[in-house]
Amino acid sequence: MKAKWLGAALGCAVVAAGCGQGRAIFNVDVYSFVKGTGSDTVSYVVPPGVSGSAGAPAQQITLPGVGSSIVDSVRAFGTLDLRNATGSGTIGLDVYLAADAPGTNNPSAKAITVPIKTVSGTNTTPDTIRADLTTAFNSLFAGTQLWIRFVANGSADPGVTPLQGTAVLTSLQLTVIISDKFF
């Protein structure tokens, strides 16, 4: 059903107005789909002196679907807060994208790696997601849905206090550049 947006909105838009050789740019507000679902927050607990990772449940993102159109490129921009509660160390965030929920568990589904940040004590450290996705993920954006999952990777400093806190997504937008063949 969701694909009907293509025939309805995009069909009217493109046929009525026409975009010729111009591009279609989809600004997908990913955050609007994950906000409040629990998938926007990754809780982490890493014992001192070791590394570990934790993930949030996968969340479905609905897209209009662009049929056999060619996705030229996908760019991601977003922000997150690393709300550390105890301990010190480093935290990074990985973003996994796949056509279905189980697929987000595959290592090959890792689309974005946010550089690690140093955190310590009870502090909130803002971080930025900025990445150009490889072309391997382009085909995902031609469909009517994709699944996203966030994984936090932590490395706790040696000592007695575990590294504990949450990585909370506060915004994420994917900009999808598409050739104009909607039909």
Add this chain to the structure above:
Amino acid sequence: MRIPFVSVGLLVLVGGGAGVAGAQGWATDARRIGLGGLGLDQGSLRRYNAAYRAVPGRAGQRGRPKLTIPIPLGLIQFFHDHPISHITKDPAFNTDSAGFNPVELLNTFLNPPLFLEVKQAPTPTNDVVLGIGKDSLRVDLGQTAKLVPEDQFGIGGSSRPLDPGVSIKGVRVGVMGWVHDEVGLQLGDKLLGFLRDSVPADTNTRYNVLGDAVLEAGFAPTVAYAGRIAGDNTTGLYIGGALHYYVGLAYARVSGDGGFTTGDSIFGGATPVKPDARALTQYSKFGNSFGHGVGADLGLAVVTGPIELGVGVNDIGATITWPDTRVDSALYRDSSFSKPVANHIETKTKLPVSYLVNLAYTVGKTTLGADVLNTGRGTTVHVGGEQRVGVIVLRGGVARDQRKRMEFGWGGGLRFGGLGLDVGFWTHTNSLSNQRGITMATSLSIY
């Protein structure tokens, strides 16, 4: 599905190109195109002014062509670019191809390539930006949004493809073929705002397009009179009239409303949009009972030396009554339904009244003219002139088209004995573009 689609397209291009062009008020005569669409010769004036059958030829006019044949250079170019043997796999018509562009396809329909496009109206090329969220959808078409029509848009008009007859002392008896076609679309307010003004899509809202189409054809036994009621050959008042008894052979009308309704959430719900459509069709097939109606043409022309002034009105009161019509309704909502509403009922259609006001001034080998023409889908204004220099004729003109845009025409012709070759150029903006294209028309006339 694609083969019928392509076949219909080819039919329009090859067989119906001139007809579609004519129905939309386009000329298929290079002389008229060179005049910016002005119908300066009395042959074309007769179409809309019944009095012109009696108006004598102008001084210096070198006869009226018995036959004008358009030379379809555009079709030659079209089939060179789109070989008919591979037409079903042609990227321009194949929806599976990356080269398929619906705008180009629509442009081809709106501008049947009967004549050569020496300058294509460029297709808008700006980016289209769509903002998508769980509960939001917004489309920004940029400059292209200006092309989204606010009013009803469509093509159509009435034409008289054949009009054979016999004249004796101003009285003419004949049988006229007639065709009336109209296709109109109107975006609903919500859809118009969404596309043109980039208004975000709203939940639980219907976005729709209204459509209406009519096609009817038949013949009309006609009795006409044209004659001079005052003056002489150089200064005279002419009147003309024709009474038609319209016989309708077939007719179909479709009125529809199609769209979609958003759900509680734009993208998040299980059923974000529900498409729906409903249509009412009325038709009387060929071979069924004939339609009947009576209508009239009236014309008046004044000639005073080098000046000609004419007023003509066609198809006055031309209402066709179809005594045996079937009415069906169709509905789509999750699945399609169709059911007969009524059968063997009487319905009526009305041919659009068309009118022409024309002025011509001839001095020496120069003829200047102007006209105002309305064929039922808006008024066009033409001003132009031609200058004869030996066997050569030079022409030029300007027009205000149905979209109220200025268009320009220029061209020329050669006349050798009974044969004339004419070429005309004119600009047009009836494509899905805000910029003008230029068409070159060529035609051969036999005098």
